[in-house]
Structures are given as structure tokens and as C-alpha cells.
Amino acid sequence: MAQKRSIFEEVGSEQPARPPVKAPGGGLIDSRPKGARNAIRRWLIVLFLLVVGMVVVxxxxxLTDSGLSITEWRPVTxxxxxxxxxxxxxxxxxxxxTPQxxxxNSQMTVDDFKSIYWWEWSHRQLGRLVGLVWAAGFLWFLLRKSIPY
Incomplete structure (x- = not known):
């Protein structure tokens, strides 16, 4: 660079810019039905809110030391x-x-146990719901070819 240039100096050619070139078929996302993006957006928002709820629960x-109150993991039953x-x-x-x-909790009664059990049970149910919403939405959008890949 032999000469100093101003930071705000206009550079470029004097010719008008060419119009933008469209991708064949409109591109991956644009070729999908317009409603698909909104549906995917809503699905992801629902998943986000469910995951936030999962973190809170x-x-x-x-905090209630309920995490080990259900001693078995039976996904269906x-x-x-x-x-x-x-x-x-x-x-x-x-x-x-259990060691816990x-x-x-060696002084715990059945009524005390019920309260911690419900926290753990709710947490597991919410986890099942998150998995179900994810799987159902993913399969729905995949089968309808709404997900760009």
C-alpha cells in the first residue's frame, strides 16, 4: 500500500451491482412449505420450555433429596x-x-416418603414427556420432509 487511504473512503467499481443469484429450487429451507418453518419453530419452543421445566423439577x-426415592427404573411399568x-x-x-x-432419612415415615416419591416420579414423567415430544415431532417432520438435510 503506497498511499494512505481514509477509513471511510468508498471502494468498489462504478458499475451497478448484479442482481443476487437464486439457488436452484430456492434453496433447502425456502423450498419447504412456508408453514413448516413455523411448525418446527413452535416444536422447538415447546421442547425448550419442557427442558427448562425438567431442569427446574x-x-x-x-434439593428435597428425592432423587433416589424410586429404587427401580422401569421405563414403561x-x-x-x-x-x-x-x-x-x-x-x-x-x-x-437403600443407603440414602x-x-x-432413618426417621422417615410413609407419609414423608410419599412427598419425596412424588418429586422423583414427576421428574421421571416429565423426562418421558420430553422424549415423547422430541421423538414424535422429529419423526413427523422427517416423514413430511420438512427438515432440511
């Missing part, structure tokens, strides 16, 4: 909580066998 589950006092007694006996009960 997970934090409350942790675990969706149904204990429905009778007998079922609650069985679940409480399983919890009594011995170390932290």
Missing part, C-alpha cells in the same frame, strides 16, 4: 405410581434398603 428433586397403601408400603420397604435411607 430436577433441581427441586435434588414405572409410569404408574403406587395406588394403594399396600403398594406404598412395598415401595417404602424398597427405599428402606440409612444415612439421611
Amino acid at each position: 430436577g433441581g427441586l428433586t435434588r 414405572g409410569m404408574v405410581p403406587p395406588l394403594s397403601e399396600t403398594d406404598w408400603a412395598v415401595e417404602f420397604e424398597k427405599y428402606k434398603a 435411607f440409612a444415612l439421611l
